[in-house]
Amino acid sequence: MSSQEQALASLISQLALSFDGAVLGLTVACIAVRSIRRFFTTSAAIRKINRAPSLSVSDLRSILDENDSDGDGNSDYGKVVIVRGTVDAKSSVDGSWKTLWPGVLVSRDSGDKGVIIQRTQTCIYSEWRGIFGWTSDIRALFTRSWRRRESTSLRKVPFVLIDVGRRSSAEYVVVSMDGSKHPLPLTTVYHKMQPINPPVYTFLQALFGHEYPVGLLDEEKILPLGKDISAVGLCSLRNGIAEIKSCNDLPYFLSDLSKEQMILELSFKMKILFWSGIVLGSMSVGILSYAVVKNWNRWKQWKQRRQLQQQRQTIVEVNSQQDDEIEDVPDGQLCVICLMRRRRSVFIPCGHLVCCQGCAVSVESEVAPKCPVCRQEVHDSVRIFES
Incomplete structure (x- = not known):
């Protein structure tokens, strides 16, 4: 297999397994429906041939x-x-x-x-x-x-x-x-x-x-x-x-073939189509059920995380306004993103203190959050309080 064929096979497998296998499940379901339709078509053909003199x-x-x-x-x-x-x-x-x-x-x-x-x-x-x-x-x-x-x-x-x-x-x-x-x-x-x-x-x-x-x-x-x-x-x-x-x-x-041989051949084909439709239909139901449950749980987690981020953003904005009213921030302690507020949040696991709490929450809400300094993946951020 050439490199182009390998890349094409990899692309097809990624498309088939996208959305936690939903595309694969729909493909298998289409094949199962086609098998069932061919089963009924073959069954009707057997009845016609059996009645034909x-x-x-x-x-x-x-x-x-x-x-x-x-x-x-x-x-x-x-x-x-x-x-x-x-x-x-x-x-x-x-x-x-x-x-x-x-x-x-x-x-x-x-x-x-x-x-x-x-x-x-x-x-x-x-x-x-x-x-x-x-x-x-x-x-x-x-x-x-x-x-x-x-x-x-x-x-x-x-x-x-x-x-x-x-x-x-x-x-x-x-x-x-x-x-x-x-x-x-x-x-x-x-x-x-x-x-x-x-x-x-x-x-x-x-x-x-x-x-x-x-x-x-x-x-x-x-x-x-x-x-x-x-x-x-x-x-x-x-x-x-x-x-x-x-x-x-x-x-x-x-x-x-004679009439009897035609009926035997179509009967064998009908059995294969019937069981292939049942097996493929069961597989498609299982794959689609798994994909639906997986994406439903993922959507609920995203919704909860979104609500928490909105609540946290509201609290951060209030705290940032209070900090801005209380003191003036030196240039060396300004947030590297907004350049307006004091650095308050530490990224985990890299440990860089480079952003205010509002910008840190914005970084976390990205699809692939990374530290603006070292570009390491960010898992969470912690607010730093000075005593």
Whole structure:
């Protein structure tokens, strides 16, 4: 860890522990509230998936109500269903001259056919601390840290789901990817790490601690033809054709899991969210309670000290006026702050007699009281009486 990272970590810890941990307590409380909200969201998703019928593509049309659509066979809403089917190109079921056009994507590296291709290029940089760029962090002297820069491209073509085990079928459901941000069950077909030929000035970059590229990782994932997947979403009729689209309230859209596996996975996630919300909520209540009690006691002590200082200031002003009326003060015995009254108070623990009682009380009321002569911290002051 570099010196800048250490300073940033120290600043974050100071902010988190400020106000006797109140900021930390509020942060933990926000995380607990977020966990509880995600718990209820996951619980609602489990109920929806549990109520959703799981069926094949050929049985899908039987549950779609034709009466819910308008005269053209369109429906503005649908029913949540779980459809298990095989991925196929939309051009294969169009039944027109479009069937002559394959309508699929071909992987550039592996040659596999698919309907979705995601290509990711990751450039890996080395941040090794060179001779003139090293820090006091011991780990940075013996290890290398890596930083990555990724660029991702995604290509899609329209595709459908047909019954599992059938090459072609009159019954199919069109998969609409519009507005879907759910993770996709893609298959990795190409994964290769290529070293980058270092230029001439790479040695100078490493010597002075600058980052330089060391490798390029190419990765390609596709949704291949013939893959069996489950589609979870809203299914409706569009011009008499079944269409399924993603539902934002559900964590899945296209998945390799079955209905039972989805419920088990969400149930486990729901338990983790529930107990994390309970634990973090209890921690936040404890931290905030401690911070409230601590700051309340501190405020009461400050209020009492303020009242005592006001009373003491009043007494000091009366005594100072009496002293000024009684005698004239020589120059060598004047207060070093106001230069008007006699030196009457001794600071503890330094023992300097340099201020009048009024100025001594003013020094004590400061946030960090210090002696005006030696700058030592002042704990209290004592009035000196001459017999």
